[in-house]
Amino acid sequence: MGVARYIRENPSLRIAIDSSMDASRNQDLSDRRSRSIRDALIKAGVPSESIQIGAYGDKKVMPNSRIALLVSTIN
Numbered sequence: 001m002g003v004a005r006y007i008r009e010n011p012s013l014r015i016a017i018d019s020s021m022d023a024s025r026n027q028d029l030s031d032r033r034s035r036s037i038r039d040a041l042i043k044a045g046v047p048s049e050s051i052q053i054g055a056y057g058d059k060k061v062m063p064n065s066r067i068a069l070l071v072s073t074i075n
Contacts, residue, residue: 003069004044013050015041018068020055033067 007013019027019034034053042048 004041004046007041007046007050011050012073014052014072014074015046015050016052016054016070016072018055018070019053020068030067037067037069 003015007015017034017037019030031053038048038051038053041051
């Protein structure tokens with residue numbers, strides 16, 4: 001998994017998995033998708049403390065049925 005390798009090679013990076021979804025969609029499905037991505041990253045060797053899950057985007061702008069990965073550095 002390219003993302004996992006990149007995060008492992010750059011330990012100052014953190015990932016946020018954005019599970020924003022408009023109210024007309026199934027938020028539970030979005031949450032399960034986010035957890036699956038988190039679990040796959042952890043299985044691929046990314047430290048769990050480097051990963052957060054939440055609704056970070058504007059639900060009206062976020063495309064339905066999409067998960068976004070947000071990458072940042074710690075200072």
